[in-house]
Amino acid sequence: MLERWEPVIGLEVHVQLSTRSKIFCGCSTAFGAPANSHTCPTCLGLPGALPVFNLRVAEMAAALGLALGCEVRERSVWARKNYFYADLPKGYQISQFAEPICEHGALRFFVDGDEGEEVRVAEASIVRIHMEEDAGKSVHDGGGGHSRVDLNRAGVPLLEVVSAPDLRSPEEAAGYLKALRSIVRYLGISDGNMQEGSLRCDANVSLRPRGERALGTRAEVKNLNSFRFVAKAITHEILRQAELLEEGGVVEQETRLYDSERDETRTMRSKEEAEDYRYFPDPDLPPLHLDAALLERARARLTELPVQRAERWVAEHGLSVEDARTLSNERGVAEYFEAAVQAFDGPGAVPAKWIVGEVLRELGERNASIEALGLAPDRLAELMALVEADTISSSAGKQVFAALLGNEKRPRELVAELGLEQVSDSGALEAVVAQVIRDFPDQAATYRGGKKGILAFLMGQVMKASGGKANPKLASEALRQKLEEE
């Protein structure tokens, strides 16, 4: 079906900023406090209470805008978006409409290939980034038929990042969202935690006949709160629309909700019921002017972005795109990798292999950050050098790696302490090889009978007999020679 139809997808992502206080009052933004304990007249929308803008939000918005190559407006305007809901205390949301803080940028992101295909890099245009306040939360499981409202979240600062309809598959949408999360974490403006709602996504999905330029009618799928659900909901929506079009039907412009339990989207409201938000400039807030000092603070947050960094590593160090993506995803890991490359006298592929293989596995097991690992990049570099120089075997290297964690010892000391220095002395190696051949005569005979594959078993025995210290290259040569001799 999808040979004929091309999906066209645009995302609207809400990023919850990690300011300590709310966007228009001094209340705390901490997650998980007792209901309504972080509220004041302003975020409760009490009569007479007025908003006062937290400039930190503009600093963070400008930082994201600069990172994505947007125009950052020197003057932007606050607007009211009017609608009724129980968890919207003022009956309107303070947002930006006609003149948002950032416009016209672009985001580069990785896309998982289909089976057998490589990871690739793609780009989507950013239409705008604007600032707004979050609403509260309705709690419907209160019992007694009552719904309750928790306004702790009301007034928590959000950025809404709106992409152009440049995405063409659920994988691209997921890749875009992951890249955006990675960037906001790089900039230190959001924890990007989708479970806690720090990143929320609405997707606009439409189909058009392949080769056509005009856009089809779109449906908006709301409230996607995990990477998996984003891809699943969009997949589902594409298939729904394709089936409809194949049958000669028409796609209605509407808002749909994704039900993750049933894995389906369903109508929330149609175009006819669509809200008229009656936007107008908020008379309580003067237009926002960004001064040079604020822009300077925003600029100070900038750093090379993950995808750009990864692309550079592919070019400079010959990393695979997959490894480069893995290493660039978190700023701490990326910087660790770069420090290890600096400290290591050799190709960047070696630290990449160690960090992807050992360091990230260890972090995953401990669920810890790289800072908590207790292994400075220069110590890792020293360990890598020992392995590369054949001073120790790579399996001994893994032992040393484990021993290095959580102490200050140098790898060299540990090699000596653990007695892991490789045996490269040919006399000693030959003695071990001879002993193994004596101990495993059947296997030696098998080898000599032509089944060369048994060599790996015998090598394993050599390594075992040497306590892992035999230089594998020399040992395997000696073993082959000895077997062939007799």
Next chain:
Amino acid sequence: MRAPLPAPTLAELSTALEEGRHSAAGLKQAALDRIAALDGELNAVIRTTPERAAAAAAASDARRERGERLGPLDGVPVLVKGLIGMAGVETDGASKILAGYRPPYDATAVARLEAAGAVIVGQTNLDELGMGSATVFSAHGACANPWDPERTPGGSSGGSAAAVAAGYAPLALGTDTGGSIRQPAALCGVAGLKPSYGRVSRRGLFAFASSLDQIGPMAPRVADLVPLFRSIAGGDPLDATCRELPVPEAADCAPSELAGLTIGLPAAARGEGVDSEVIARLDAAVAFFEGTGARVREVELPHAELGVACYYVLAPAEASSNLSRYDGVRFGRRAQGVTSLGELYARSRSEGFGPEVQRRILLGTFVLSSGYYEAYYGTAQRVRGLIARDFEAAFAQVDLILTPTSPTPAWRRDEKQDDPLAMYLADVFTIPASLAGLPALSLPAGFTAAGLPVGLQLVAPAFQEARLLSVGSAFEDAHDFAGLAPVGEEA
């Protein structure tokens, strides 16, 4: 009802307190007694605040006994329009939708008044949530004009105007969106100042139209406005629209020499629809100013005539949004027996809001709706800009602009009530200054043959309140009708 006994001025009370001839507690009690005696007829006061007043008066008297005094307001009774929130005091904006609502915090103006030692004795009546020109649309019933109880006191700060005219207290706070301080001041024969937009914090003022609302002082005399104005003016970190500018010194607000002053008079001041007796008072004022050596010349405000139309697009638009918070969910009135959220909103709001407020919400919702935004709201914003530019051009030529405050004296309370358009035209002279954010003063300017007060309006460039107050005081000093009381004990 009128009696030729002047009510005690602020200066007299303040001196009496200083000299120990009165106590704050005594003045407070006299105010409460006078309200109890007279307000059955006037209905100018929604509720008194005797406990809060007693505490403030006691603190003031204690200060005085220690030989300390916070300034001219220390120990003086004040009334506050019932649209300005007071912590713990039921403040309902004269609306059923807010019945029972007690704000958890004081409005900045209230806090500043009390910090200056003033004793707040109660809340005054108003048109519901500030919307109206006659103090008829009040959940607490209509208010009467002390000069003639058959007539309106004007609105929406009609309660504050009537209360000071009746001598309940020498001072009151009102709020002005399109003329709500100035027009009732004129109709009740008292003085009222609408400060520049951004001069007084709106924090704690229940919003009607945020880009226009200002809190301001009302008193029988222009001179008495000065300390009240100075106490509430100045920047507030809790209101982003309130400007951090120096507050005028009292000396700069004192009566000034009028010679050399240029006063602008727009043609419309004597135009169609203006009552002949109002024009007569205006002419008398012009003659007075010219007699003092001031120059009076015509100025053009070509877009001012669009002011009323512009205002009745912008103010309802903002109001429709500002009033959305009154939804029956978190505070105020909640409809009973509802079965859905939509029904809760619809029923709470139609039961809670009165007819004028509903009319403005509907109008405001319409002009902001996506198909009509440009035609109405967008156009009105542009007109607002033109009106502001007209004033700027005029103030390049003149120091102040003089007009009537209201085109007519107080009308009978049964008139105009069912004719909103006629009511809206009552604000034709006050609205342009509001749209331009300029300070404007209404000062007593004499009486009609029937004994009804007439007020005149002076408008100044932004943040030039001192110019208004000093010229207004000079005018007042030269006349004997300011401070006349409609009611009073026989001498």
